[in-house]
Amino acid sequence: LVLQELSLLCKRDVNGVGVLYDLLGSRWLQALLKIYECLQHYLGKRPVPVTLQARALNREVVELLREAPQSGEIKELRRLLRAPHLKGATIKRHEITGDITVARVIHGGLADRSGLLYAGDKLVEVNGVPVEGLEPEQVINILALSQGTIMFKLIPVSDRPVSNQTTVYVRAMADYWPLQDPAIPCADAGLPFKKGEILQIVDQNDALWWQARKVSDLSACAGLIPSNHLLKRKQREFWWSQPFQPHLCLKSSMLFVLHILEEEEFGEFGQRVFIAGFRRSMRLCRRKSRTNQQSCYTRCPSSCYSSLAAPYEEVVRYQRHPADRHRLIILVGPAGVGVNELRRRLIASNPREFRSAIPHTTRVQKSYEMNGREYHYVSKETFENMVYSHRMLEYGEYKGYLYGTSIDAVRTVLDEGKICVIDLEPQGIQVARTHELKPYIIFIKPSSISCMRQTRKNARIITDYYVNMKFKEEDLQEMEDSAKKMEAQFGQFFDQVIVNDNLQEASAQLLSAVHHAQDEPQWVPAVWICSDAQP
C-alpha cells in the first residue's frame, strides 16, 4: 500500500518522493524486511528443539538472500549461514577411558581463531554441565541448546602440537559428497568437491581425514576431506564391489581407427588452402570402438583401476616465462562437435602464431605430396618402433596403413616458437601430460540438442560411409551422450570448457583461452616443475 501511495506521489513529481520510492522498492530492502519478518516469526514460536528449527530458519534466510542483489556483504553472510560447522571443532569419545576429547579443530573456524582449543584437549564441563560418561551426541545437544557464550572447562593436552604443516595444493581427481559418506566423523564439517577442483590442504595430521579449502574460496574455513590413503581405500572397495567384466580397459585401448582427411580443405572464403595435420575421425568406427569400451569403474582383469589410484594430484602455480616454449594446446571433444572447425579457424586466423603437428603415416606418398608437408612418410617398422618407444601421442589404422601424431612433430612446432594446437582422443591425454609439453586441455562441449538443431542445420559430418552428411537427430544425441561420458571420465584433466554453440563466439573464446594458457599463471602438476621431473 505504501508503495502504491508513493507511486502516485512519484508520478506527480513531489520532491524527494522518487528517491524514497526507489529505496523502499529496492530488492535488498525488501529482502531485509522479509528476513526481519522471518526472525520475528521464529522468536514468536520459541522453538524446541532449537537446532532443527534454527536450521530451517537458516535455509529460509539463505534462500531470501539468494534473491537479494549480490553485494560482497550478502555473499559473506550467505557463506556464514551455509557453514553450520563454523564453531569449528569436532569431539570424540575415547574407546577405553570414555573421555570426551577434542578430535580436531577446523582451520579458520571460531575455535581455531580463538586459539583456545586444541586437538586432544579433554572436555570436563560444558556450560557448567559435567560431560563425564556422556556420549558425544549428548554433549553436542548441550552445545546446541546453549545460547550466547559457551563455557568449556577442559584439561589441555599435555604436548600441544606445534604447527609445522606446509600448505599443499592438489587437484581433485574424483568427486566427493560428505553428506553421502557414512564414514565421515562430522558430515556438516565435510568439504564437498568435484573432480578438477583445486584444493588447498591445510592439515594432514590425521591419517584418515585432512582439512582443506577450495582455492576458489580461500576465505572460507576449512572442511574435512578424506586423506589420499582413505580415498584410495574407498575407490578400491568400490572397484571390488563392481561385477567382474572382462573388457579392454581405456588405458590400453590407445589404438583406434583414424581416418585422415586426404583431400585439401576448403578455406573459409572458398579458396583451396591446405592446412597440415587435419584428420577426421571415422565416426562409425569410433562409435563401434566406444560402445565396446566400458568405464574403468567396472572391474576388468587388467590394471585399469590404477587410473583411479591417485585421488589427488599435487599441483603448483606455473607462469610460462616469455622465453620458454609455448604450452601444447589440446582440443578434446565428441565426434562432430566442431573440434576441427575451431582448430582450423584458429590456425587460419594467424598461421604465423598457430600450427598443427604434421602426422606420420605408413601409406605411400602421392605424386603431388611432399614428405614433411602433408605427412611424414615412414616404414611400418619405423612407425611401430615409434609406438613401442612411446613417441606417439595417438595412432590408429585405416585401410591397412598406420597414421599417428608423434611427440617429435609437436616438438618441431614448439621449437619454431609457435603455438602447437592439436586435437586428441581423451584416452591420449595421459600420454601427452608431460613436463616437456605442459599441455593445456580444452574440452569442446556441444550445446543442448535443441540449440544444435538450429545451429547445425547447414553443418555436415563425415562418417565411414558418407562424406558431407547432414546431422541426424541420433548424431546430436550421440554427441551429447559422448560428451557426458568424456566429462565424467576425463573432466579432471580439462583446464577449460568451451560450449560450441555460436561458432564465432566459440572461436573467440578459444583464441582467448589459448592466450590465457600461455600468458597467465595456471595450476599444473607439481612434477612438471620439479627439476628432476619425470618423464
Ligand SMILES: Nc1ncnc2c1ncn2[C@@H]1O[C@H](COP(=O)(O)OP(=O)(O)OP(=O)(O)O)[C@@H](O)[C@H]1O
Ligand atoms: N558452432 C557451430 N555451428 C554450426 N556449425 C558448426 C559449428 N561447429 C562446427 N560446425 C560444423 O559441424 C560440422 C562438423 O564439425 P567438425 O568437422 O569440426 O567436427 P569434429 O569435432 O572435428 O568431428 P569429426 O572428428 O567427426 O570430424 C562441420 O560442418 C562444421 O562446419
